[in-house]
Amino acid sequence: MAELACEIELHRGDGFALAVELRCPPGITCVMGASGSGKSTVLGVLAGLVVPDRGRVVVGGDVWLDRDKGVDLPVHHRRLAYVFQGLALFPHMSARHNVEYGMHDVPRADRPAKARALLARLGVGHLAERRPRTFSGGEAQRVALARALARSPKLVLLDEPFSALDRDLRAQLVALVRELATELAVPVVHVTHSVAEARALADRVVRLDRGKVVAAGAPDEVLRVGED
């Protein structure tokens, strides 16, 4: 089964310590917690952008990181989709070129059509030849999702991608992510502050506090009634 299993131990120079153990089956796991609780650092370790002191990351049976055995798969060899908080769309490329950027396995001649199809699927096909500067917040989110998913990932990481959007747009994108997660059948780790978003999206919720997992389970078990 395409499960994510990870154990992370990390100490930063500023005194912050992270000691986290996660198991995420296919579906959406929402990671919640206050600012500074270590949510984004966990995503950084999973992606290979942050190297922990000790740790192990296994995705679908493939070992991406095992510090004890000296295994550390480079970032560009980890088959993952990562939507950054600021989206990080390449400003000097069109939406289509952004989406084509990660299509290494697709023959070059087929990439434009595939990128256009993916953008159309996410409702932003009309933006294919435009650059990110001209996109609205919701459009940029959809293009960022299309770009991340173009790689046929084994793991999807979403770092508060909807935080800057209004409620209606957020609801639309939450429904879209839900649909895509079901289709991909891979673990999706979604970092969010929003309890409403977690209730709408999550199959599982993990709550972090000061670098430690303090609760994990089904949304109804972890999220308190009336919490928002």
Add this chain to the structure above:
Amino acid sequence: MTWAPLLLSLEIATIAMIVSLVVGSGLALLLGWRKLPARDLVDAVVSAPLVLPPTVLGYYLFTALGVFGTTFVFNFRGAVIAATVGSLPLVVRTVRVGLESVEPNLVAAARTLGASPARVLATVTLPLAGPGIAAAAMLGFARALGDYGITQVVASAHFEGIGIPYTSPASIYMYDQFIGGHEDSARAMAIVTTILGVAILFTANRLTRRLYHRG
């Protein structure tokens, strides 16, 4: 009044700009690497031409290049090396500003999309640092165009260029004319090199501002 000195200076500055841009971009990338051993020391050595008297730099260069006889001294090659060394720190610093202006998340995003470090550099970092690299080229050119002291020591006052007869670079020519009482030609050369220098700096400033105004 002859314009051959100005053409000679433009030739030297063009080649020096290309060499210092290639070497300077490499050094800027190296200095951006946080794990580089003795990074501060390397930075200080690269930046030394900014603070050392040109004659001192010229002396070091002359001593080092003199090992090869007259291959690199008392000629055009020596003038190009002198101008390159003089402009290198400006190029390195400006390219670094350009590289540091690239948002780290864009580099991280490219890596998570499966791009190797070389591909990230070629397709994301360098294109986005483009205005800074162009500004660095212009500053390097302007600095090389105006060099006097290092060139005088390493290449001497008179030599041949590529297709240019035995003459002096513009800065040395202007001084010679002034001392020799030919004030008209000294003034004409001074005005033309000033206009060129200011135009280059103006363009470099505009390019640098683009880095900060890029959304």
